[in-house]
Amino acid sequence: MRFFIDTAEISEIEALLPSGLVDGVTTNPSLIAKSGQKITDVIAEICKIVEGPVSAEVTATQADKMVEEGRYLAEIADNVAIKLPLTYDGLVACNTLSQEGHMINVTLCFSANQALLAAKAGATFISPFIGRLDDINIDGMELIEEIRDIYDNYPDLDTEILAASIRSANHVKQSALAGADVATIPPKVVKDLVKHPLTDKGLEIFLADWAKTNQSIL
Numbered sequence: 108m109r110f111f112i113d114t115a116e117i118s119e120i121e122a123l124l125p126s127g128l129v130d131g132v133t134t135n136p137s138l139i140a141k142s143g144q145k146i147t148d149v150i151a152e153i154c155k156i157v158e159g160p161v162s163a164e165v166t167a168t169q170a171d172k173m174v175e176e177g178r179y180l181a182e183i184a185d186n187v188a189i190k191l192p193l194t195y196d197g198l199v200a201c202n203t204l205s206q207e208g209h210m211i212n213v214t215l216c217f218s219a220n221q222a223l224l225a226a227k228a229g230a231t232f233i234s235p236f237i238g239r240l241d242d243i244n245i246d247g248m249e250l251i252e253e254i255r256d257i258y259d260n261y262p263d264l265d266t267e268i269l270a271a272s273i274r275s276a277n278h279v280k281q282s283a284l285a286g287a288d289v290a291t292i293p294p295k296v297v298k299d300l301v302k303h304p305l306t307d308k309g310l311e312i313f314l315a316d317w318a319k320t321n322q323s324i325l
């Protein structure tokens with residue numbers, strides 16, 4: 108499973124790079140707004156330090172304008188994935204831009220039918236939003252499972268499932284079990300993945316016992 112980092116904060120991405128866990132980055136208009144920077148500057152900066160796909164979202168709502176914005180964003184760097192919302196216009200733009208050879212991340216997916224349409228329109232990634240479904244008491248993980256089943260029924264569909272709106276370490280585990288190809292994870296949740304109280308306790312005991320030996324490895 109590949110990990111994308113769900114942030115537009117350069118410092119957060121830089122902090123995670125040495126771990127080798129960063130396979131890509133996703134942004135959205137809210138994350139760009141939070142960064143307080145110009146979208147083209149942030150995306151260019153992220154693309155310089157991350158080799159994998161970096162999602163940059165259009166904000167137009169009409170297909171022809173989405174296509175224009177998408178082409179503009181894709182010029183920033185070769186690893187830009189144009190992010191398009193799952194509307195009818197978004198699918199039209201996806202069809203055009205994917206045929207031009209661009210990487211496309213279709214976002215704001217909340218149903219299996221939407222995911223089927225995105226794959227037929229040539230999306231590279233489909234982003235089902237787990238957390239936002241959970242927020243309204245619908246099991247977000249069931250959606251990942253349904254999309255996995257549908258895509259597996261049609262091997263000619265090569266769209267990758269990018270589990271998005273991940274809010275917890277458990278969401279990451281469940282997405283991996285459900286067969287998501289990628290998870291886009293907020294930096295805080297990436298750090299949570301490593302934590303286990305028994306690891307901390309075990310290490311404490313090992314170090315205390317080691318201290319009694321008066322040895323040092325180096």
Ligand code: E4P
Binds near residue numbers: 214239271272
């Ligand atoms: C990423 O592609 C999505 O925009 C992001 O995961 C949404 O997360 P949120 O629902 O926590 O805002």
